[in-house]
Amino acid sequence: MSRSICSRCLSQQIPSPRLFPIPFAQAAAFSTTPSHSAAAKKKVVTKPGARQGTTLRLSKNKREAGGRPPAPGERKASRKKISLGNPNALEVQGLQDLTTDYASSAKLAEVEGRVLGLQEQSVEALKALEAFKHTQGWRYFRKPATLVRRETVDLAKAMEEAEESAEGAKRWVLCGEQGSGKSVLQLQAMVLAQQRGWVVVHLPDAQDIAIGHSSYVPSGDGKTYIQPHYTAALLSRIAAANQEVLSKLELSQTHDLPIPVQSNISLSRFAELGARDPEIAWPIYRALMSELTTPSATRPPLLFTMDAIDHIMRPSGYLDGDAKPLHSHDLAIVSHYLSFLNGSSPLPNGGMISASTTASNRPKSPTLSHVLATHTKPQQWDPHHGYTTSQTSTWDPYAPFDQRVADSLAGVEVKEIKGLSKEEAKGVMEFYALSGMLRGEVTERLVGEKWTLSGGGVFGELERGSVGMRV
Structure with missing residues (x-):
């Protein structure tokens, strides 16, 4: 009887289901469904850890405070320092x-x-004249030395002719490709002139005159412009380089000067007076050049040279009163030099006027290029007269023609400086070897190889290929 359970009684013991089911959230003990509660916190995303290993960290290039700033002109002097x-x-x-x-x-x-x-x-005289250039290879050897080439002998012959008579005065323009030795040939002319007792006046770079970096004021004639500070520096170089010659010469004329000057003052002291005061530099310079070109048996010949003449054969960097570019020939120092170059100002005591072109930073001057091409055109065969040099050259009709440039070069003798001969190349390479800057024996094969690689003996390329590559 105890084992018999009534199904009716059993059904009464099981609770009856509710009409409304229990919510799932309350009934379930565990769930993976995300919560939709508004108060739930946002999920935090953690950044990946830093990459392990060494990294290169460069500090910012900060300029140290308290250093002395470079003085005016100090950077240029360091860049153009000559050893x-x-x-x-x-x-x-x-x-x-x-x-x-x-x-x-x-x-x-x-x-x-x-x-x-x-x-x-x-x-010392060449340093005073600023004849050395930082692009030349003086820094390779124990002491300054120069090669005696064929053009050096021709230069000495021309100077001998210039001493014999006033009509023998030479007016040269040296041209050639870069590194051919134009500036060095002018340097040799200064050395020979100094040894002969000449007075040497040198304008080291025409770009410094025409670039527009020097002070300038209108002259009294209203046509040209004076550069006081440049003229004062030029007088300083003349006095320092020609001290021995000018100290023996005295003032012989009466000049209209802004300051009283002793009548028998030496020309060396006279030049130093103008070098000290830019305000009176130009009148003293004109008076000094007048003294040097006065016909007299006691006055020495004059060597007047300019390097990089291309820069004065075009408009300059200066402006006139109407803010228009000034032509370089309107500068007084340029006009004075060109008067000697074209022969309008004679050299009664003899001498030489020399100019050299530049190929490294040559500005555009179509008229100058035309004149040089006309004078250096190769010889042509004439059945009646043999080989003759044509004096005509084709002119570009679209290029502007500058008559002032053409007149300034009237009557000059153009000398084209070419490469060294193989004998001259051998001589300079033997000097390189004796100086320890060229190792190995200087043979005919080595000379021929370097001569060919230098473009037919171009001096600058020969030096660069023999010495510069090693240094």
Whole structure:
């Protein structure tokens, strides 16, 4: 009886289901469904950890405070610093100097193709004239030395002719490709002129005159413009380089000067007065040049040179009163130099006027290029007269023609400086070897190889290929 359970009684013991089911959230003990509650916190996303390993961290380039700023002109002086010696180079045994014994063309012809050293006196004068350039290879060798080439002998012959008579005065324009040796040939002319007792006046870079970086004021004639500070610096160079010659010459004329000057003052002291005061530099410069070009048996010949003449054959960087560009020929110092170059101002005591072009930073001057091409055009065959040089050159009708440039070069003799001969190349390479800057034996094969690679003996390329590549 105890085992028998009534199904009716059993059904009464099971609770009856509710009409409304229990919510799932309350009934379930565990769930993976996300909560939709508004109060639930947002999910936080963690950043990935930093990459392990070493990294290069560069600090910012901060300028140190308290340093002295460069003085005016200090950067330019450092950039154009010229070194005239190399203590690491060997001293060439038996190197002869270019003394007064070699001032004649006959003596120079005997040593053609050899390298001669420059005396200390000549080096100091050339430094005062600013004849050395930082692009030249003086820094490779123990002391400054120069090669006696065929053009050097021709230069000495021309200077001998210029001393004989006033009609023998030479007016040259040196042209050629970059590194051909135009500036060095002018340097040799200054050395020979100094040894002969000439007065040397040198304008080292025409770009400094025409670029527009110097002070300028209108002159009294109202046509030209004076550059007081540049003229004062030029007088300083003239006085320093020609001290020995000018100290023996005295003022012989009466000049209209802004200051009283002693009547028998030496020309060296006279030039120093103008170098100290830019306000009176131009009148003193004109008076000094007038004294040097006065016909007299006691006045020495004059060598007047300019480098990079291309920069004065075009408009300058200066402006006139109407804010229009000034032509370079309107600058007083340029006009004065060109009067000697074209022959309008004679040299009664003899001398030479020399100008050289530049190929490294040459500005555009169609008229100058036309004149140089006309004078250096190759010879042509004429069945009646043999080989003749044509004096005509094709002119570009679309290029502007500058008559003032053409007139300034009237009657000049254009000298094209070409490469060295193989004999001259051998002589300079032997000097490189004796200086320890070229290792190995200088053979005919090596000379021929370097001569060919330098474009037919272009001096600058030969030096760069023989010495510059090693340094």
